[in-house]
Amino acid sequence: MIRVTRLDGKVYYVNPHQIEYIEENPDTTLIMLSGKRLVVKEDYQSLFKEIVEYRRMIGCFKNEE
Numbered sequence: 001m002i003r004v005t006r007l008d009g010k011v012y013y014v015n016p017h018q019i020e021y022i023e024e025n026p027d028t029t030l031i032m033l034s035g036k037r038l039v040v041k042e043d044y045q046s047l048f049k050e051i052v053e054y055r056r057m058i059g060c061f062k063n064e065e
Contacts, residue, residue, distance in 0.1 A: 002050040004030070004040040014038070016051040 001013040007027070014030065022044055023029040030038040030047075040047075 002047070002054050004038065004042055004047070007039055007041060012038070016054055019051075022047060 002016050004012050004014055006012060014032075018033050020031050020033050023031065024044055027039050028041070028043055028047065030040060032038065042050075
């Protein structure tokens, strides 16, 4: 799970495997596989780094090499 902060300051933990894509317009919006949209404070670069770190932690990259 990765930590994200909604615009109202609430902290959530999201399964990055459920993110379909990320938009920046200008707020960062996570579009989930379910169709739900989450607007968060984090920028794309920091989310990308968190997702990569999470995938390393659970060993996903071993299967992708």
